[in-house]
Amino acid sequence: METLQNLLQRFAARHQALKLFVLGALAAIALPPTDLWPVLFITVPLALVIFTRESQSLYRRIAWLGWLYGLGYFIAALHWIAYAFFVNPERDLWMMPIALGSLAAFMAVFWMLAILAASFAAKRSYPLWLVVPATLAMAEWLRGHLFTGFPWSALGQMSDGMFGVEQLASIIGMTGLSLMVPLWASAIYGAVFETARRRWLAVALLITFPLSLVWGQLRLASHPTAYVPDVMVRLVQPNINQNEKWLERHARKIYDTLLALNARPSSTGKPITHIIWPESSVPFLLDESAAGRAELAKAMPPGATLMAGAVRRSAANDQAQYFTSILVLNDQAQVLNHYDKWHLVPGGEFLPLAWALEPLGLRKVVSLPESFTPGPGPTNLEIPGAGLAGMSICYEAIFPDAVAGPSIRPNWLINVTNDGWFGKSTGPYQHLAQLRLRSIEQGLPAARAANTGISSIIDPLGRVTFQSLIGVSDAYDLALPQPVSQTTYGRLGDCLFFVLLLVVIGLGHFFKKS
Structure with a gap:
């Protein structure tokens, strides 16, 4: 010694x-x-x-x-x-x-x-x-x-x-x-x-x-993994190249990819009840496009509910505000509800100290003319056929207090993301690992759809029951695990x-x- x-x-x-x-x-x-x-x-x-x-x-x-x-x-x-x-x-x-x-x-x-x-x-x-x-x-x-x-x-x-x-x-x-x-x-x-x-x-x-x-x-x-009966979740991973994502000339191809994956027959033989599209999946304002929603309605499985990551616009004081959101739509492509991201990414979705940094040539990585506006805070949304869901977008999943609303405990967590920015680096894997911790903390299953990155289903003890590959375009039909009793951390x-x-x-x- x-x-x-x-x-x-x-x-x-x-x-x-x-x-x-x-x-x-x-x-x-x-x-x-x-x-x-x-x-x-x-x-x-x-x-x-x-x-x-x-x-x-x-x-x-x-x-x-x-x-x-x-x-x-x-x-x-x-x-x-x-x-x-x-x-x-x-x-x-x-x-x-x-x-x-x-x-x-x-x-x-x-x-x-x-x-x-x-x-x-x-x-x-x-x-x-x-x-x-x-x-x-x-x-x-x-x-x-x-x-x-x-x-x-x-x-x-x-x-x-x-x-x-x-x-x-x-x-x-x-x-x-x-x-x-x-x-x-x-x-x-x-x-x-x-x-x-x-x-x-x-x-x-x-x-x-x-x-x-x-x-x-x-x-x-x-606590072996148990599954919710009569719920089949489709995770749509379109794998859109980040260089093409916001270019108008690629909008048609991107939307066609999403619609084709959305309309694909069930791989399990069981009806698809819920579909999740990744963060900012649609290259236009879906809730404002009657033509786009009409096409979507034709690609929706009967009775299914879609949670689509999308950019949303709202007018306040005659000035447009943009939100990165999750739209909840029924099988007729009618918007039932929405969730707005409230933990925005500094330097990505807004530029801190923009008044000082923009004159130096620094700008946001996301190409929108304005910064996004933060939403009101963590919120649970009622999802037809699956109960309350705690909603989070992208890196909100790294915050223990951001994945579920504070009032009533949800049945599951939904996370949409776009890890296409980070290729096959450690970033997407660490992102997934943090969502696993959120599931363990809350005793809730999680469904995660990524543009590319890692789409996954996680049970309430953090076990990954499905994990997609990076760089693959596909739709994955998966059962949703049941939650366990509220955890000590969930209460305290x-x-x-x-x-x-x-x-x-x-x-x-x-x-x-x-």
Whole structure:
């Protein structure tokens, strides 16, 4: 043990800034789709060795090291964003390093503040290995809520490949897992470096990891997937090239593709009851086009209901407002209801600080003359024949509080997306993994239609019962899983996360100077 400690101390002696940047980048491979989570049990203890060595340094030095640690992580974790700028490279490619670099640099500020807070506590004799997970988890919670929020690559998402550990999301949510995952990894440091009393605490915390794994496996085994009778969902994946999507000359071909997939005979022999088209699937304003809806009515299976991702226009104060929406239509192509996206993508669907950035040549990636208008908030819609559905569009699925309305619990979740921007990068796989967590958190099945990317059906314990290939045009006829009883997280939200946070901080206080 002493030899290992000496080796690790020598590791921390030089080039701390570079090493922390690399350790942060390596930690990102614990995320899906690689799911190499054991690397976290190496990179986190090594980072703690460096931060412990530097814990008495000036705060500006600690801030710099904490920011570099976060920068390495977020550049590696969010690199898939760069793919969007290759869709129209002549116009957008020059913005790619600015957009990715700025986003990663800003996300790293949250980790910098977390490391600063942990170092402040360490100078008052709190165990650094115990408070770093707590401050990082709080920083991740803030990252998901402040400035519209962006919880992509949250630490809790590393539970995706942990053989059942992600089932804890049904109790503590992704936010709670964002505390437990780094806590388990940092406990390795405590077990190696700490005094006997603190070492026993680290070992006790480590034991909760296999216990969580076993509990998760038992939960999965005790809830086999059951299906809703008389409901057959068709997921339409047209695989429209992103370069063609908004060009008027391709509108006819795109709509013909959608109609053909919509009208295809059932592959199961059972009647199609519900059809889902992906985000912004229709290259025109479907609700305003009588001719387009007349064609759609001819392609609708009798009695079926269509949920179509579409752009919608509304006039307010004599000025047109555009929404990215889901239209609910009956088999006569009459619009029954709609849902408007309320968590818009910064830089994609609206440009933050447009007054300052547009004169510099920066613009939205989505080619509309105006920014989209956000909808009123999370909403459940009544879907004929399938009850209430929690609606979300694209990256709204990464927000635990955005997938269902707050009043009555829905029966299922509907997510429409267009991951065609990101090719076969890690982005579409991480997007799907986050919808899996939403299903586990809420105990609800999810149906997801992608233009291309990954269309899927997910059961209420997060098991993917169907997953399409990327780059394929097809229609998939699938049974809809039944929900399970409302989960603890569905009832309490992030309350237990804050309880866990207080427990960890309390342990840090109890084990001061011991």
